Amino acid sequence: MSQAPARSWSPLRAASAAALAAWAALFWFLLLSGRTSLYLASRTAWVVPVGAIVLTVALLGRLATLKAPRTERLPGRTVWALGFIVLPVAIVLALPPTSLGSFAASRRSLSAGFATASAIDPGDRVTLAAVAAGVWSEEARRALVDRAGSRVTFDGIVTRREGSPADEFFLTRFIVSCCVADALSVQVRVVGAPPGKFAEDQWVRVSGAFYPVGREVVVDADQVRAIPQPKDPYLNV
């Protein structure tokens, strides 16, 4: 009578389980810490819980089948290859919870030719999304002109351009459709800000009267104050 071969614990399978565990941990971390909005738009945020669940199922399946009918070695090359797969996990976990900043703003301007929001309706609040629509849509720009002089409150980061007066900066916010890869910046020029008070990339809330000037929107600020980074740092349209 032949006996079934003895099954032994496989370090090879354990290593691939460790890679799956690292990725599953990252997805659960993003979900539980609320950091999903730093990477994905609300439209695609469902990917994170789905990813966390499927990675966990794959991990549990791998853990349940760790024993092999024969001895399996773990080659050094495989360890480094699996380490490479886990590298992004280490990077994302180590990154502080910050959003895109002034460097990205200088390269991802809406003037590259993107406009995702529709014009504002009469009676609605003027938003940065409506300002974005005004960059390329004539209709949206006309809607903004009709509201010239009205009071607005915008949240965004401080960015500056070379040669700007000391009491001016650009309030910048990024618009994201799917993920940070498609982020584009919408900017308004803020005049009348306290000189030297706010650093580049600092989150601020600006209140004042707004005036569309050509393709630009100027806010004559009567109040500028520092705020913490919002939970959703990007606008989703």
Next chain:
Amino acid sequence: MAVAEALEIRQRTRAWLGPVLVVGALAGVGLLVRTISGAGLGAVRTFLLVFGSLLVEALPFILLGAAVSAMIEVFVPASVFVRLARLPRGLQMPVAGLGGFAFPVCECGSVPVARRLLLKGLTPAAAVTFMLAAPILNPVVLVATAIAYRGRDVLWPMVIGRAVLGLVVAMAVGWVVGSRTRGELLRAGRHPEGHDHHAGPSEGRWSRYFGQLADDFTMLARYLVIGAAVAGALQTFLPQQIIGSVAATPVLDVVALMLLAAALSLCSESDAFVAASFVQFGMAAQLSFLVAGPMVDAKLIALYAGTFGRGFVRTVVLVVFAVTLAGSLWIQVAFG
């Protein structure tokens, strides 16, 4: 006896040395990232955020594709694919192209599935047609396209144009590579990391299933990481104003948006919302973004290079760009 014991201790130490070094290296990278991002280097932060976002968005789809691939390997008998392979090629390609309606996978997930179909006996023409068409010709993507373009005159030309042109382009690539054998098409000597392919019939079905899943995942995730790094670098250092400057130039605008789609590496299930925002670009350029993007982008090129043999990436890029350019211009003239 003492020598044998010493050898065993040495082997055990060696077995732990690799994993310990890797964990140490990962911790070092984590510390470095923390230090650099705290130093206010905007370019590094932008790169890392884009890199991370592409991976967070794409990785679950790689795993879902690997899950489907493993299911095909373990639960679908090879005879099914042998019977399919006997059908005339002219019939196989359109059927494979419409396979996305049955398997609604996105572009990252379709690569492991197509590889598995090839290994199980489906013809190269059909497997490649499925791989390229499924991310476009599936209900989720077409509904998302309709939602993105709702209320616009070009709604139906965009939705139907995307589906039809996507199928035509995928079949064109399938036809071009159709003369190659399976061995010529797949990358030679490519065994996934994890090496569970040794798992034989002595193991249970579920053990083989999870082994295969882990194999496909670990192999493709490696190329996805490389692709996301390339896409992140392109996005960080290539000013997008360059693309916008050719919006009003015929033909060049189409080429520009195909190149932008390749650099952005967006998921086919949400790229229509980005394409619809290119309001100053014509219909042909937007359509080319939606057709070429899910077939050729930075992360896909890395995945293709890791899965298929030499010359495959070049063939796919050339055929996809040429047929998409001609087809999208024709659709604009006919329906735009």
